[in-house]
Amino acid sequence: MEQMTKKQKAILDYMKAHVSEHSYWPSIRDIQAKFRFASTNAVFGHLQALERKGVLQRIPGAARAYKIVPEAVADLSETVIRYEGPDDSAIELRSIPFAGSIAAGLPDYTESSGVLASMQAPISEGSRRRAPQSFALRVRGDSMIDANINDGDTVIIEPGTAKHGDIVAALIDGETTLKRLIKQGSKIYLKAENQNYPELFPVSELVIQGIAKSVVRPL
Amino acid sequence: MEQMTKKQKAILDYMKAHVSEHSYWPSIRDIQAKFRFASTNAVFGHLQALERKGVLQRIPGAARAYKIVPEAVADLSETVIRYEGPDDSAIELRSIPFAGSIAAGLPDYTESSGVLASMQAPISEGSRRRAPQSFALRVRGDSMIDANINDGDTVIIEPGTAKHGDIVAALIDGETTLKRLIKQGSKIYLKAENQNYPELFPVSELVIQGIAKSVVRPL
DNA sequence: ATGTTCTATGAAACTTTGTTCACTGTCAAG
DNA sequence: CTTGACAGTGAACAAAGTTTCATAGAACAT
Numbered sequence: 093m094e095q096m097t098k099k100q101k102a103i104l105d106y107m108k109a110h111v112s113e114h115s116y117w118p119s120i121r122d123i124q125a126k127f128r129f130a131s132t133n134a135v136f137g138h139l140q141a142l143e144r145k146g147v148l149q150r151i152p153g154a155a156r157a158y159k160i161v162p163e164a165v166a167d168l169s170e171t172v173i174r175y176e177g178p179d180d181s182a183i184e185l186r187s188i189p190f191a192g193s194i195a196a197g198l199p200d201y202t203e204s205s206g207v208l209a210s211m212q213a214p215i216s217e218g219s220r221r222r223a224p225q226s227f228a229l230r231v232r233g234d235s236m237i238d239a240n241i242n243d244g245d246t247v248i249i250e251p252g253t254a255k256h257g258d259i260v261a262a263l264i265d266g267e268t269t270l271k272r273l274i275k276q277g278s279k280i281y282l283k284a285e286n287q288n289y290p291e292l293f294p295v296s297e298l299v300i301q302g303i304a305k306s307v308v309r310p311l
Numbered sequence: 312m313e314q315m316t317k318k319q320k321a322i323l324d325y326m327k328a329h330v331s332e333h334s335y336w337p338s339i340r341d342i343q344a345k346f347r348f349a350s351t352n353a354v355f356g357h358l359q360a361l362e363r364k365g366v367l368q369r370i371p372g373a374a375r376a377y378k379i380v381p382e383a384v385a386d387l388s389e390t391v392i393r394y395e396g397p398d399d400s401a402i403e404l405r406s407i408p409f410a411g412s413i414a415a416g417l418p419d420y421t422e423s424s425g426v427l428a429s430m431q432a433p434i435s436e437g438s439r440r441r442a443p444q445s446f447a448l449r450v451r452g453d454s455m456i457d458a459n460i461n462d463g464d465t466v467i468i469e470p471g472t473a474k475h476g477d478i479v480a481a482l483i484d485g486e487t488t489l490k491r492l493i494k495q496g497s498k499i500y501l502k503a504e505n506q507n508y509p510e511l512f513p514v515s516e517l518v519i520q521g522i523a524k525s526v527v528r529p530l
Numbered sequence: 531a532t533g534t535t536c537t538a539t540g541a542a543a544c545t546t547t548g549t550t551c552a553c554t555g556t557c558a559a560g
Numbered sequence: 561c562t563t564g565a566c567a568g569t570g571a572a573c574a575a576a577g578t579t580t581c582a583t584a585g586a587a588c589a590t
Contacts, residue, residue, distance in 0.1 A: 338577055
């Protein structure tokens with residue numbers, strides 16, 4: 093995994109902050125001004141590097157049009173806080189990327205840098221295996237309303253092999269949707285838990301992004 | 312309050328959807344293509360109208376640079392989803408503004424780009440009065456940890472007169488904090504529900520922003 | 531009838547912005 | 561010493577994108 097340089101990270105952070113504050117991306121010249129570059133090409137080079145490293149996607153020719161790949165950012169700058177207890181116990185807090193988007197605007201990238209949800213299970217000294225790459229997803233729509241997952245809830249997704257009955261985040265028509273996975277013999281269905289929706293949603297090609305592990309919801 | 316026309320709302324929705332999907336705003340020409348306008352000026356006019364009505368902010372000259380004003384959108388198109396039960400019962404889901412973090416003091420409405428759904432209690436047919444102006448706050452810090460409200464949780468606040476035992480969002484030294492309200496005779500205290508904090512926090516001047524009605528938290 | 535507002539066309543002007551090219555300096559590895 | 565990767569300057573270009581102007585039909589109230 094190729095690391096980001098300090099300046100690249102700074103530029104990425106500035107872009108995030110700009111989006112968070114203004115709700116739209118900065119132009120190359122905005123970045124140039126911020127970092128006092130004498131040439132736009134300096135910025136251009138860094139953006140190319142960021143794209144090559146996979147943390148940033150650009151749309152060629154389009155203005156102020158970017159997309160941050162949270163997984164890549166997390167890989168390149170993972171935050172792990174470790175508390176050592178008096179005895180052999182320890183607690184790890186691991187930052188997980190926030191992949192969801194909010195209703196009126198852009199993904200709130202300010203949250204992705206902080207600790208949204210944390211793994212708090214005490215770990216034994218020996219079994220310090222790498223935690224799965226979880227991420228959080230804000231739920232849109234009411235497809236899982238009967239499973240008590242409502243629009244606006246946030247779901248913690250973890251990758252892994254899904255089994256029958258799991259609620260999964262699946263890619264359908266380029267959209268990430270939350271459905272329950274139903275396996276009937278060799279057939280696989282996705283079931284929306286909403287009486288108003290078709291009961292079973294047959295799928296041929298299935299891209300499962302992860303399994304919903306927990307929900308954040310109003311009480 | 313001037314309403315949005317159907318087309319204006321459609322355009323706004325498309326812009327939102329575009330942002331949600333691509334993480335950057337559509338250009339005027341993108342919108343033109345989407346709605347099959349023959350002229351960019353048709354879009355331009357609608358955007359002007361949306362800005363005049365206060366739901367959209369534009370940065371003149373800048374490309375793909377917009378900002379949605381959630382309060383205005385909420386005012387102009389308050390979302391109330393109403394489920395009618397078989398008997399006289401009914402449940403209303405009402406969109407409420409998301410006021411951001413509680414940490415930095417006053418609610419940061421710039422961050423308020425999200426909408427959380429609030430479940431109203433089942434309402435009887437006759438008493439369909441307008442819901443109070445609720446808002447959501449993100450909790451920072453651990454002052455209410457013993458009340459099971461943790462850092463990162465989101466609390467739904469509703470204005471109103473607080474009574475003994477209520478958890479309130481109160482303004483102390485310019486900062487919004489979450490505390491339990493204790494009335495002892497004529498004296499009023501604010502109590503942080505954390506063993507490490509002073510038990511009772513006497514206050515003379517008290518600005519209560521609202522009463523915590525519900526919490527959003529990881530399960 | 532008449533003016534006004536809203537919505538739209540069509541073309542053009544103009545600004546912003548991404549992109550490219552040629553060139554320079556630095557720093558570390560071979 | 562040389563090579564190559566990296567970071568940057570400075571100028572120029574072309575595409576993308578916003579804005580303006582002139583015009584016109586439909587809906588609607590006066």
